[in-house]
Amino acid sequence: MHLAYPAVLSALLFCTGVYGVLARRNAILVLMSVELMLNAVNLNLVAFDVWLSRTAEETLHSGQALTLFTIAIAAAEIGIGLAIVLAVYRNRGTSDIDKLRDTAEGHGSGTDGDAPAAEKAEATA
Amino acid sequence: MTYALATAVTAHPGPSGVPLAAAAHGFLSPTGVEIAFLLVGLLTFGAALVTVTTRQLVHAALWLVVALGGLAVEYLLLTAEFIAWVQVLIYVGSVVVLLLFGLMLTRAPIGRSPDADSGNRWAALAVAVAAAAALVWVVVDAFRTTWIDLDGPAAGSTEVTGASLFQHWVLPFEALSVLLLAALVGAIVLSRKARAEKSSPPVNSRASAGGSPVVPESRNHPSGGHRPTEQEGAR
Numbered sequence: 001m002h003l004a005y006p007a008v009l010s011a012l013l014f015c016t017g018v019y020g021v022l023a024r025r026n027a028i029l030v031l032m033s034v035e036l037m038l039n040a041v042n043l044n045l046v047a048f049d050v051w052l053s054r055t056a057e058e059t060l061h062s063g064q065a066l067t068l069f070t071i072a073i074a075a076a077e078i079g080i081g082l083a084i085v086l087a088v089y090r091n092r093g094t095s096d097i098d099k100l101r102d103t104a105e106g107h108g109s110g111t112d113g114d115a116p117a118a119e120k121a122e123a124t125a
Numbered sequence: 126m127t128y129a130l131a132t133a134v135t136a137h138p139g140p141s142g143v144p145l146a147a148a149a150h151g152f153l154s155p156t157g158v159e160i161a162f163l164l165v166g167l168l169t170f171g172a173a174l175v176t177v178t179t180r181q182l183v184h185a186a187l188w189l190v191v192a193l194g195g196l197a198v199e200y201l202l203l204t205a206e207f208i209a210w211v212q213v214l215i216y217v218g219s220v221v222v223l224l225l226f227g228l229m230l231t232r233a234p235i236g237r238s239p240d241a242d243s244g245n246r247w248a249a250l251a252v253a254v255a256a257a258a259a260l261v262w263v264v265v266d267a268f269r270t271t272w273i274d275l276d277g278p279a280a281g282s283t284e285v286t287g288a289s290l291f292q293h294w295v296l297p298f299e300a301l302s303v304l305l306l307a308a309l310v311g312a313i314v315l316s317r318k319a320r321a322e323k324s325s326p327p328v329n330s331r332a333s334a335g336g337s338p339v340v341p342e343s344r345n346h347p348s349g350g351h352r353p354t355e356q357e358g359a360r
Contacts, residue, residue, distance in 0.1 A: 001162060002271075004264060007268055008265060012170050013173055016173045016253070018252065019177055022243075023246045025241060025242060026241060028224060028227045032177075039193060043200075061290075062294075068211060071211055072305060074220070077308075080315070
């Protein structure tokens with residue numbers, strides 16, 4: 001098989017995940033996009049491990065071992081991430097990333113109500 | 126001029142090794158594995174696109190199942206069967222179910238939600254398309270003459286993976302189990318801490334800020350209604 005096929009698919013999936021992380025507004029949808037990016041990296045690891053295990057005699061199968069570790073860490077990450085999102089939702093009543101602007105620079109308490117309303121109008125338009 | 130440029134472009138890949146590889150592998154006659162990989166890859170990419178663009182939040186999780194299952198099929202085509210089944214078990218089995226739980230617990234709207242996408246969608250699209258173009262160009266240019274030999278014994282059968290995992294990667298494996306334990310304890314601590322902090326007055330609550338019209342009133346009600354019982358539970 002041409003090595004460019006899995007590599008190109010992995011690049012496209014990663015960029016899809018990048019778009020989702022940047023463009024989504026719900027925190028759980030952002031977590032889904034992060035999962036897409038992690039899976040793209042996993043596909044790259046598996047493809048290159050299969051390629052290298054054919055060319056080299058002695059191989060540690062490091063790509064597949066690292067893929068398993070990545071999958072386990074992604075499972076841990078999604079558990080912690082959902083716990084954080086649920087805690088934020090309980091405290092704030094929303095899981096909307098654009099409204100969680102407490103640590104953002106350059107806005108006082110006066111513009112706090114205006115900016116999300118403007119963004120909402122922009123999104124509905 | 127343009128004709129000369131076009132001939133230069135088309136003639137350029139000639140001397141750089143493609144005919145040799147084509148003689149060995151058949152560049153214009155893809156094998157069945159390649160065709161299957163391409164079709165499943167298109168399905169996976171399409172499902173991923175729908176996942177990040179749909180406005181129905183539950184549908185996004187369900188399309189994510191299609192994308193992750195397609196990736197499992199790609200692992201099978203790459204002869205990494207153990208990883209494929211781990212992918213099915215962990216991603217399709219537990220991660221998506223966790224995401225669906227999260228969507229339900231945060232009262233995600235069923236049906237089309239108009240504000241699923243942020244206002245900076247076009248900037249995100251520009252960044253993603255630029256990154257995709259750059260990555261695909263670099264990857265295709267780098268691995269144009271590289272082929273994976275899929276014949277012979279499977280590179281990722283359970284025996285091979287288990288042997289390499291428990292011969293060479295035992296210490297990271299054990300460290301990973303400690304990390305999973307830490308994540309488990311951390312998730313429990315996070316969810317309990319959020320409940321205990323409810324008894325103290327909310328420091329930065331949206332309900333007391335000026336921007337409360339942004340938050341729908343129905344979303345604030347459950348947290349307010351649960352407060353007395355949760356106070357009793359915390360003490």
